[in-house]
Amino acid sequence: MRLAHHDIPEATLRRLPIYYRWLQETAATGTVHAVSCADLARALGLDPTLVRKDIETTGIVGKPRVGYPLGDLVAWIENFLGLNRPKAAVLAGTGSLGSALLGYGKFRSHGMQIVAAFDIDSEKIGQTIHGTEVQPLFCLSDFVRHRRALLGLIATPAGAAQSVADLMVNGGIRAIWNFAPAHIRVPQGIIVQNEDLYYSLASLSFKLEHRMSVTPAESELYVQNN
Amino acid sequence: MRLAHHDIPEATLRRLPIYYRWLQETAATGTVHAVSCADLARALGLDPTLVRKDIETTGIVGKPRVGYPLGDLVAWIENFLGLNRPKAAVLAGTGSLGSALLGYGKFRSHGMQIVAAFDIDSEKIGQTIHGTEVQPLFCLSDFVRHRRALLGLIATPAGAAQSVADLMVNGGIRAIWNFAPAHIRVPQGIIVQNEDLYYSLASLSFKLEHRMSVTPAESELYVQNN
DNA sequence: ACGTTCTCGATAACGAATTCTCGATAAAAG
DNA sequence: CTTTTATCGAGAATTCGTTATCGAGAACGT
Numbered sequence: 001m002r003l004a005h006h007d008i009p010e011a012t013l014r015r016l017p018i019y020y021r022w023l024q025e026t027a028a029t030g031t032v033h034a035v036s037c038a039d040l041a042r043a044l045g046l047d048p049t050l051v052r053k054d055i056e057t058t059g060i061v062g063k064p065r066v067g068y069p070l071g072d073l074v075a076w077i078e079n080f081l082g083l084n085r086p087k088a089a090v091l092a093g094t095g096s097l098g099s100a101l102l103g104y105g106k107f108r109s110h111g112m113q114i115v116a117a118f119d120i121d122s123e124k125i126g127q128t129i130h131g132t133e134v135q136p137l138f139c140l141s142d143f144v145r146h147r148r149a150l151l152g153l154i155a156t157p158a159g160a161a162q163s164v165a166d167l168m169v170n171g172g173i174r175a176i177w178n179f180a181p182a183h184i185r186v187p188q189g190i191i192v193q194n195e196d197l198y199y200s201l202a203s204l205s206f207k208l209e210h211r212m213s214v215t216p217a218e219s220e221l222y223v224q225n226n
Numbered sequence: 227m228r229l230a231h232h233d234i235p236e237a238t239l240r241r242l243p244i245y246y247r248w249l250q251e252t253a254a255t256g257t258v259h260a261v262s263c264a265d266l267a268r269a270l271g272l273d274p275t276l277v278r279k280d281i282e283t284t285g286i287v288g289k290p291r292v293g294y295p296l297g298d299l300v301a302w303i304e305n306f307l308g309l310n311r312p313k314a315a316v317l318a319g320t321g322s323l324g325s326a327l328l329g330y331g332k333f334r335s336h337g338m339q340i341v342a343a344f345d346i347d348s349e350k351i352g353q354t355i356h357g358t359e360v361q362p363l364f365c366l367s368d369f370v371r372h373r374r375a376l377l378g379l380i381a382t383p384a385g386a387a388q389s390v391a392d393l394m395v396n397g398g399i400r401a402i403w404n405f406a407p408a409h410i411r412v413p414q415g416i417i418v419q420n421e422d423l424y425y426s427l428a429s430l431s432f433k434l435e436h437r438m439s440v441t442p443a444e445s446e447l448y449v450q451n452n
Numbered sequence: 453a454c455g456t457t458c459t460c461g462a463t464a465a466c467g468a469a470t471t472c473t474c475g476a477t478a479a480a481a482g
Numbered sequence: 483c484t485t486t487t488a489t490c491g492a493g494a495a496t497t498c499g500t501t502a503t504c505g506a507g508a509a510c511g512t
Binding site (some may be wrong): 013017020025080081087093095099100106107110157174183190193199203204211 | 234240243244246247248270283293296305306308309311321322323325326329330332333336337338365376400401403407409414415417419422423424425426427428429430431432433434435
């Protein structure tokens with residue numbers, strides 16, 4: 001029984017990439033050819049039923065007493081999450097974080113291709129960082145429009161985040177991955193995912209002080225969303 | 227009616243830093259002296275009742291028709307999350323991401339002080355990055371032990387993450403903030419928070435393809451946890 | 453001074469996510 | 483060939499988080 005895609009629980013969506021990574025690593029060893037939900041659950045410290053429900057959500061069907069063929073399952077989740085379909089992305093801000101992002105080679109194998117980088121600093125414009133030339137910020141909107149980029153990464157200082165987001169939206173971006181420690185506002189329908197280290201640090205700080213006993217189950221989860 | 231600290235819902239803990247940031251920014255303008263939960267809700271696009279419940283959880287008491295004194299509320303949440311109590315942290319891995327982390331000046335004002343950086347690359351050892359000298363990795367355990375560091379940041383390549391985590395645990399670390407795209411296993415009681423960009427990218431990829439209509443309410447949330 | 457309005461705080465209803473339970477099926481063992 | 487065992491898949495029950503509702507009290511307008 002297949003669910004409509006928009007009915008995928010947020011929590012499940014957070015866990016699928018975790019399964020994916022583990023399955024990929026396991027497949028890489030080449031020694032295993034089928035996995036059960038119980039295997040996954042054991043390895044990741046999660047409830048077996050929870051894992052089964054998550055896998056079931058993706059629509060793949062397994063065999064009793066065997067589980068799922070490992071290769072099939074990896075490919076299935078990859079396709080389900082869209083990691084095998086390339087999406088063009090642009091980056092704004094080429095400071096230390098922005099540069100680091102340009103260096104993440106495996107973004108490409110996860111479906112994201114950073115096709116351009118932008119900065120406002122004339123010192124940086126024209127430089128090449130990890131193979132990508134830095135362009136002036138005022139070109140961003142047009143570039144997004146003509147290249148039909150779907151995804152915009154913001155790695156600017158907080159103060160510039162909102163105006164950069166506006167430029168992206170103006171060019172017709174569909175989703176923004178925001179690394180700036182700032183709150184950005186976008187029109188309805190645009191997806192924003194914040195990767196805000198200060199938010200993350202704050203909850204870590206709390207847990208640290210209160211020694212929140214994190215069970216193995218929780219111990220693998222959660223995604224900074226928008 | 228005060229809740230025990232370990233009963234704070236994870237979801238609330240994810241939202242408190244968001245409130246905190248907005249309150250701080252609002253306080254900085256100097257024009258407002260009291261805020262209501264309704265104000266917060268309006269500004270952040272959340273349900274007013276939800277905000278009220280979250281604020282209530284922290285135990286502060288407000289006044290009908292007025293709300294909360296802005297300064298008090300900021301200080302209260304700051305104290306509640308522990309942002310005002312400094313915690314010593316060590317960093318492992320001084321590649322582009324590690325360097326970027328050393329440059330995040332505001333970590334200190336959020337209660338985290340990176341007191342040492344470690345790397346295995348002899349080229350990097352001895353260098354000073356943003357004022358912190360890079361030490362050889364084999365010193366990590368002892369340093370953590372003697373300095374009683376509570377928090378360890380891992381910004382190494384995936385392959386090194388587990389062994390570095392082991393070193394930290396060995397030195398008596400209490401929490402690990404893991405930026406490496408790898409799964410690390412630690413003994414019960416150690417807090418692990420993963421800041422895994424590939425996990426995050428995967429769910430973003432899915433949402434992008436399925437145009438998941440993100441309501442304003444969802445539009446502000448979620449934290450990559452461990 | 454008095455009523456109105458706004459907001460806190462608490463309780464109740466609702467919905468989503470997780471966990472529990474069971475039946476069906478395929479492999480393995482006897 | 484039959485029994486046992488491990489696993490999927492579906493549905494029920496439970497827990498947890500969010501949303502709705504209501505009463506009480508403080509500022510404001512008249």
